[in-house]
Amino acid sequence: MRLRAAIAALMLSALPAWAELTIPVHYLRQIVPQPPTLSNLDPRPERLGIDGASLALADNQTTGQFLGQTYTLEITEVPEGGDFAAAMRTALAATPFVILDAPADTLLTVADMSEAGEALLFNASAPGRRLRSQDCRPNLFHTIPSLDMRTDALMQFLLSRRWTGLALIHGTHAEDLAFADALTNSAGKFGLKIGATKEWAFDADMRRNAAQEMPLFTQDLGRHDVLLLADEIGDFALYIPYNTWEPRPVAGSEGLRPVAWDRVVEQWGAAQLQSRFEDLAARPMRPLDYAAWAAFRAIGEAVTRTGTDDPAALRAYMLSDAFELAGFKGRPLTFRSWNGQLRQPIPLVHAHAQAALAPLDGFLHPRTELDTLGLDAPESGCARFR
């Protein structure tokens, strides 16, 4: 009896004096039409992103149970042509914490809604530069790495190998062009040279005749060490390796890929995250899953450490030096104070293994080497985030 009393006293003293909290989080997805691709081997999982948020819910709940904190996850998928703004209003009526999977324009529309002024929104899907630069918003964090972060990672790798002569083939979709643009910018940043650039303009079915067409298509690319491919929707790039005129490695959207996450990432405890995800989703974790997981975990981490559900206090904490997220990439992940981008290492992967993890050794930065990837403070035109 005395022992029990003693233990009860210990319990009271040891538990942080946090009040009971409920943190509702909404995951809001805009379904967008998927362009047709030549191969259907690798379809988009139906719960892409949602499974990542669901895993973070489980992770946060487990921690929360010891602290009297409860997390909930509401999921809304808005069909093509549906009223995304209305769905956002409904979400914001219940919670200030929203994780978004939507195109950049849609993100800006909802971030600018008056109801979202005090909210904490997380972009888990849109990688474009302008959201981290001139079109940044103070209430919009980004957990998916920007295109620039990924292409900088790739260029660091190519430079460290001294494979500095590059050629580029890009598709015609907006995503392809944005990725090609980021590749070109990053090549310039690190002093690599992209020579010949070609647009993918075939309409034949490459599964039948890639072996005949590709050598001819790549014959006039000139001298290059590596062939870059910008095919972000996964249309043609997978038919290019081994079918080039010159025996050259490919990189970008195929071959060596700079990614936020991939099933082959296994160092730094990642194997545990992968197996938890597989148990939950019965498929490998993809970049959007990782970004959604990181967003919800960032909320959870900030709530755990501060014991508050006040969005303004949580925003301040997430941008402070005290915040750090253990993201299974070997370093603490933090948010950039100038545009809300989650700093993170970028794995460089191929089909079966991770070849390297950027930032690579030797790429230095006065703040953190992670800021050698993507828009650094002076380059970002973001004035509204701080």
Next chain:
Amino acid sequence: MIRTTLALLVLSAPAALADEMWVTNERDDTISVIDTQTLEVTRTIPTGARPRGIIFSHDHKVVYICASDSDTVQVMDPDTGEVLHELPSGEDPEQFALHPDNRHLYIANEDDAISTVVDVETRTVVAQISVGIEPEGMAVSPDGKIAITTSETTNMAHWIDTETQKIFANTLVDSRPRHAEFTSDGAELWVSSEIGGTVTVFDGTTQAEKAKITFDLPNIHPDRIQPVGFEFTPDDAIAFVALGPANHVAVVNMASYEVEEYILVGRRVWHMAFNRDHSQLFTTNGISGDVTVIDVASRKPVKSIKVGRFPWGAAFRPTN
């Protein structure tokens, strides 16, 4: 027949005379046994898949090995290297601690958010305790009354009453707690945080945070300083803390909580163990695939010993 046996004994006898350091090789599914006199690997013993935590029974008659990917704890005869039997450990055992009663193993089941308590005599599970995500570090207080589990993603040390097998306190630490250890008098609990880059010192009785130790190495970014395993000298005067990818071991004054020195070792240093008289410290270096031997008095590395791939745990075996 008898002559053959004798011949074998003669052959194996020299190895059996010297003390040994046992090192688990996570990616080789083996244990490298190092002779602590000659500092040579004398035996390589096959284990289950992905061996990590390793601990000898208090009488050193058997050795327990967490074979993580085999989802079991193997019990091995250290003389022969033969696996005697396996314990029902729960899924993905990573680290464990043996209660002072030499009978109860407290096992962290990394994939399952559970700590499992196993009775090694009856080979049965005594209790399973729900803890945070990715339980990792395990410790039992010297008086046997408290067991600790740290959970890497929940970022807590869970304090378990070993009588009731229930959690009675939870204390937050910095990101990714990896290892926990009580001082020999039980007055303090130390917990390392890999991503947080700190070691938190708790009062063993009140669970209050007493100190937080930080590390600072010139020319190494703070992000790369990731405390993992650590060991105390028997007088609780000095702690040696492995700093992971910083490739150094910190020497911490346990009275002032100040770092006195950093010792260069191999790459991604994980765990460590002392030899018999605590004059030498053996660290496992995951990426370089070797063990660094540190001379404790001079605080200098004296030798690197190549072992298997990704050496992880280390445990000392006196042989006489």
